[in-house]
Amino acid sequence: MTIATYSAHQQDFPAARWRAEFPLLQRSVRGQPLAYLDNAATTQKPQAVIDAEARYYREINANIHRGVHWLSEQATAAHEGARERVRRFLNAREAAEIIFVRGTTEAINLVAQSYGRANLGPGDEVLITGLEHHSNIVPWQMVCAQTGATLKVATLDDTGSVRMDEFRRLLGARTRLVAVAHVSNALGTVNPVREMIDLAHAQGVPVLVDGAQAVAHTPVDVQALDCDFYAFSGHKLYAPTGIGALYGRRALLDAMPPWQGGGDMIRTVSFEGSTWNDLPYKFEAGTPHIAGAIGLGAAIEYLGEVGLEAVAAYEHELLIYGTALLQEIPGLRMIGTAAHKAGILSFVIDGLHAHDIGTVLDTEGVAIRAGHHCAMPVMEHFGVPATARASLAFYNTREDLDRLAQALRRAVEMFVR
Template identity: 60%
Template sequence: MTSKWASTMSTTIPTLDSAGFGLPDVDTLARLANEFFAALPGGAAGQVPAPERFAQVPQPAVPGADALTPDAPGPLPAVPDAIGLEGRRAVDAPSQLDAHQPASPPSLGGAPGEAELRSLLAPVLSPGFGALTPQSAARPAYYFLETAQYGNPGIRVPGQVFSPAAVPELAGARPPFDVNLIRRDFPILGERVNGRPLVWLDNAATTQKPQAVIDRLAHFYRHENSNIHRAAHELAARATDAYEEAREKVRGFLNARSANEIVFVRGATEAINLVAQSWGRANVGEGDEIVLTQLEHHANIVPWQQLAAEKGAKLRVAPVDDTGQILLDEYARLLGPKTKLVAFTQVSNALGTITPARRMVELAHAAGATVLVDGAQSVSHMAVDVQALDADFFVFSGHKVFAPTGIGVVYGKEALLNATPPWQGGGNMIRDVTFEHTEYHDAPGRFEAGTGNIADAVGLGAAIDYVTALGMDNIARYEHELLAYATRLIRDVPGLHLVGTAADKASVLSFTLDGYKTEDVGALLNKEGIAVRAGHHCAQPILRRFGLEATVRPSLAFYNTCADVDALVAALYRLAGSRNPLRS
């Protein structure tokens, strides 16, 4: 019986791809679920309602779903968002069903319990997706059957749940990405600003923190707070374990070879300064050249300027084209026997350009140069593999990847780190000290003088756990679709000029608006609860490449929705004095 149903499911579902996501439609799921229940002892055919049964389900209020009309403030329909095939808004009906529960779960006439169901459905359920999960602790016997398909309504199965995303045989299928569930993990997204729901579009400056990170910090201070290493007591052991576990999580996140290649610092700015003042001072000399690009954040310019001035070295700068992408031929021509270091960003904070990082590293290594890649804007948007990238140094900030502020990372190849002199001196980084001589630890200890930011390193580990569970590929896919949606809408606003239009971009939408100073646009959007960055974004050289001193910069994260984009676009139409054709 069960094997027949499992066989039917595994052979039928891969042929279904009604929405282009490799997932079945709701009618098929209902039929398959009914077949399963009909085969149970006592029979329960017909227990799965038809999709139309839920057309009138009351919709719960969704934080952040309000948006502006072109004429006056007003609410959009209070429905969750999903990305449809055409990049337009669609109703994600499964989330609407959360508030619609029968008074008590109907009897399934002898339906098995969770453990038995897991055993029965083992051929088609992947344990990694946790397909059978109680709706809540208060209703542990109540489960859902839902599609993971964007825009498709789910189907409520009284009593149990089966997730089609957990069927490993699905051709091209992927785990569900429910942005509305994800938003519930970020308490600050429920804030109201100037009487309106917060629309957080300043993610390139800093990202918001999930409850899991907030809880992990609280747990550390309640149960583990101590200095690390070299203590005999229990709390020191707990703190040391938590700190070093976080280092291992960063290692896995970046796919570094060893945890010894992971150095904790305050952020990407301190990370670049560490490399400049330690490796740079030891290796860059008079007449050497340091190659940067026009895309760089000031943090990846100023430390190298300081080093070049101190050592008599020269900075050379690779240009970009009119879309904001690196001109690779020009970049290659800058490389030569005098090139000692190349430092460039993987994703531009001002334009969103994704640079051809792997090829740039290859070209630099071919010239004999050491390479530092600034990953501050890349780690929250895409999977990073430092072994595949082959950069000698890679840096990022925790607060850009949903972790606390004040924590960051230097990745460096282990042999290179161990050959590099320390930057700061003090406790924790020494093997032995006399007044005549000091012997330093190997990496990473040699670069972590004094008491570090222990709690926030642990918080970084929790943030990495969170995004890893979502899947960086899933995040990248969702954000790409959201960016495409936003780009299509925003570029049609009269008088708006997008700055940075490279074919390969992450979630940044820099623009100017005719008739307005950028700071005025930012202030007016803030009145509507919409948070964007307005200014030079600590990237003046690249803006001046386009003849600008400042832009307005909305930037997206995986917890943003089409409703957030709609609110922004509607407000911009109002500022432009035009009627939004999508709201006409």
């Protein structure tokens, strides 16, 4: 699809209305209106989320679960109400399958150190893909070193898609766990996760899905996917930082030992030994990020008003529009051209380092990301040290992408020609 034939569907999506509800997007940066295109790193927060978190501190601030006074009861109800919102958001079977964590990274480490250390041994294998964020590589390297297991990697083709023939070949008799990204943060590639899960389950292998880059852009149903674990971060979902969730199949969570010890994850404690609390509290040691959980619940409720199916359609059209714009810039090469992509535009420009691109764009009020995006193996695969990455959200507009393209043209004229 060319720019000229770009669909008029986006005119039906009220992006300007939603954008007005994000206070930070109303400000100027370096004397220019802000074009925020770094959403894969973190999203901005709507007023509804800011208000929900502030309301907790202003009206019901108290510790949860153990208090018998009114404030504690109210805070507990709000916290557990947020858990129920996450359950519905992912369509988990029960709230006990939702564990609050700091984010995707902590969720993956929890599974690696709890499920992995209990179930892996010498000669066993963990299978990941060449698309993964460091957070879905390093925890498995660590647990493999601890247990004697081996990490296997299904590599990529020239478009940035996983070679499924290699994935099938590596999924063998020694595979004990598969861990894959739903969407690549560096390229936007959408993995065929349902197919991967079906292949793994056919051999009795559980699957963890890193959903950090998926949940804000498309509906996710963990029962329909049939995954065993699903992890995501709130701050990429218009929610506060320092909060996220891990979905786990109850049978697996019940069998897994706790990862961290302390308050709330115990049933009894003595110097001779301790016993553990019920799910999900067995994996929630210490005082949780109560305000963050409430903010996450508010973000999910807000996204429900926007409509994730409408978001997915709108962002896809922005992706098509932005791709066409960037392909017209001299010397620009897109990195990651998979047939199935989410709203990420990753690119390099001949004669310009990615960090220089990001710096020049910043002077124009255009915020993007430049670097390896915590995906060094992806950069190595494409033979580049870094890429510039513009990533989309439903509050972005064609005008944001026009400004991106204009700033890139100026950068090329200034530093390359």
